[in-house]
Amino acid sequence: MPKVTYVTPSGDEVVVNSDEPNLMQAAVTNQVEGILGDCGGVASCATCHVHIDPQWIDKVGPATDIEQGMLELEDNATDNSRLGCQVKLTPELDGLVVRVVGQ
Amino acid sequence: MPEHIDPFREDRQQSGVKTATAEGKEVPLVLRLQDIRKTCKDTKTFSNDNPMMIVLHSEAHVRNVRQLPIETDPPEHTDYRALVEPIYRKPQQPEYQAEMRKLVAGMVKNAAANGEVEVVREFAVPLQSRGLAQLLGLPQSEAEIWIGWGVHIFRDAQLGSKGSEVDKYIFSKYEEMQGSDGDDFFSILNRIDFRDRKLTMEEKHGYANMAFAGGRDTVINTISSILVYLAEHPEAIEFLREDEMHITTATEEFVRYVSPVTIISRTCPHATEVLGHQVEAGERIGLCWPSANRDETIFDNPDEVVLDRAPNPHVGFGFGAHNCLGQHQARLIVRSLLHEVCDQLDKIEFIEAVPEIEEESSYSRQVGYKSARIKFVS
Numbered sequence: 001m002p003k004v005t006y007v008t009p010s011g012d013e014v015v016v017n018s019d020e021p022n023l024m025q026a027a028v029t030n031q032v033e034g035i036l037g038d039c040g041g042v043a044s045c046a047t048c049h050v051h052i053d054p055q056w057i058d059k060v061g062p063a064t065d066i067e068q069g070m071l072e073l074e075d076n077a078t079d080n081s082r083l084g085c086q087v088k089l090t091p092e093l094d095g096l097v098v099r100v101v102g103q
Numbered sequence: 104m105p106e107h108i109d110p111f112r113e114d115r116q117q118s119g120v121k122t123a124t125a126e127g128k129e130v131p132l133v134l135r136l137q138d139i140r141k142t143c144k145d146t147k148t149f150s151n152d153n154p155m156m157i158v159l160h161s162e163a164h165v166r167n168v169r170q171l172p173i174e175t176d177p178p179e180h181t182d183y184r185a186l187v188e189p190i191y192r193k194p195q196q197p198e199y200q201a202e203m204r205k206l207v208a209g210m211v212k213n214a215a216a217n218g219e220v221e222v223v224r225e226f227a228v229p230l231q232s233r234g235l236a237q238l239l240g241l242p243q244s245e246a247e248i249w250i251g252w253g254v255h256i257f258r259d260a261q262l263g264s265k266g267s268e269v270d271k272y273i274f275s276k277y278e279e280m281q282g283s284d285g286d287d288f289f290s291i292l293n294r295i296d297f298r299d300r301k302l303t304m305e306e307k308h309g310y311a312n313m314a315f316a317g318g319r320d321t322v323i324n325t326i327s328s329i330l331v332y333l334a335e336h337p338e339a340i341e342f343l344r345e346d347e348m349h350i351t352t353a354t355e356e357f358v359r360y361v362s363p364v365t366i367i368s369r370t371c372p373h374a375t376e377v378l379g380h381q382v383e384a385g386e387r388i389g390l391c392w393p394s395a396n397r398d399e400t401i402f403d404n405p406d407e408v409v410l411d412r413a414p415n416p417h418v419g420f421g422f423g424a425h426n427c428l429g430q431h432q433a434r435l436i437v438r439s440l441l442h443e444v445c446d447q448l449d450k451i452e453f454i455e456a457v458p459e460i461e462e463e464s465s466y467s468r469q470v471g472y473k474s475a476r477i478k479f480v481s
């Protein structure tokens with residue numbers, strides 16, 4: 001079960017150990033502030049926008065073209081932006097740190 | 104008749120625009136997904152601040168109030184929307200979800216017991232109305248009144264416009280709930296503060312008008328389309344049963360495929376150009392959601408229903424600041440229905456269906472059904 005730290009928009013650090021399939025679902029199940037997951041994880045709502053900690057970006061990988069299409073129009077998007085629902089939680093991501101963008 | 108399914112394909116591929124005549128003007132319709140998203144983001148060039156004109160054809164003959172929050176721009180829109188967002192997000196609460204599931208379970212059970220059902224008026228209209236009573240925190244007896252308002256509050260093929268009846272109802276409800284500390288929609292809006300003042304009756308009217316009109320034909324057409332699809336594709340029910348996640352992805356896929364809102368307009372306060380079309384100050388453009396949802400540069404096999412399509416970056420619920428406030432309710436209704444079909448039914452038998460075809464100057468398109476007879480078999 002990978003451990004993930006979410007830094008919420010209000011600055012809290014929420015640590016989650018989850019066997020959910022992706023970063024969005026792990027956050028929603030644990031009621032992490034600022035991640036809503038409105039569309040259920042199909043990349044159509046952007047309510048799961050996170051910034052991957054720079055130290056982790058190589059392991060997590062860049063946004064896909066479909067995510068890019070959404071993210072290029074999001075306020076607060078950076079090179080480290082991802083849609084949480086499109087980031088699979090694999091054992092290699094144990095220890096991952098992400099910042100929740102929120103609305 | 105594939106031209107009814109995606110009448111925008113050729114123009115989308117060639118130029119990304121098609122025009123349609125409305126109010127004596129040629130309105131350019133934006134057809135590609137990314138162009139639509141960009142237009143939604145630029146609320147200064149493409150404004151919602153034009154009462155009665157949010158859909159392609161003026162609604163001035165059926166209502167006289169600015170719908171809230173849709174017919175406003177940021178920064179006002181941001182505050183107007185925030186005021187009612189908690190009500191529209193109720194469907195995300197577990198207790199609310201359980202209640203909706205019970206409502207849908209009962210309706211599916213009844214329909215199965217009765218044998219044949221006309222899906223539009225005997226199932227979808229009541230389900231939308233009863234779901235709305237739950238959302239607005241009103242007793243189910245109110246829904247029985249609303250069922251008589253037809254498929255579209257402003258233009259029902261059989262009943263005509265119920266606009267003035269709905270308005271009368273809205274005023275009487277705000278009156279009745281004067282001083283009430285209830286947690287229903289009308290009591291809440293009576294007592295809530297907006298920018299350090301109470302809402303005016305006009306504002307309260309605009310919120311309620313939107314709540315009744317906004318999610319009506321959209322939800323009804325989505326439900327009838329889904330049930331006819333499941334009747335015509337018996338293997339789909341089996342597929343939905345296989346994996347809980349299929350209910351989630353199928354819900355989004357049905358919204359993409361049906362795209363029950365064809366056009367929402369924007370008004371250009373200043374002259375501008377849209378994909379080679381000159382738009383004069385005060386004139387409008389259209390956002391064509393179903394076309395964006397068939398954009399072949401984004402969606403593989405766009406004309407197919409792929410029940411586990413993911414990712415599925417559709418814009419059926421809009422995009423940006425005005426994205427649909429009723430999306431949580433709409434999703435919950437659809438997900439509950441799919442769950443109950445899987446749990447209770449063996450199959451759905453198709454009997455007959457009459458498609459609803461929207462006719463415009465430059466295209467015609469199927470949006471749900473006028474009527475559809477099916478049989479729920481448990």
Ligand code: HEM
Pocket residue numbers: 151171172173174184238313314317318319321322325358362363364367392418419420421422424425426427428429430432433
């Ligand atoms: C499948 C069902 C539905 C679809 C496809 C749909 C579609 C849409 C779309 C495309 C917009 C964007 C309008 C714009 O960009 O200006 C919108 C906005 C809106 N919808 Fe829905 N809708 C659905 C159900 C509902 C329901 C059930 C309700 C209410 C109970 C509702 C209430 C609203 C409201 C209030 C807005 C305006 C939001 C704002 O301006 O901030 N919708 N809807």
Ligand code: FES
Pocket residue numbers: 024036037038039040041042043044045046047048083084085086
């Ligand atoms: S949950 Fe909707 S885009 Fe990720």
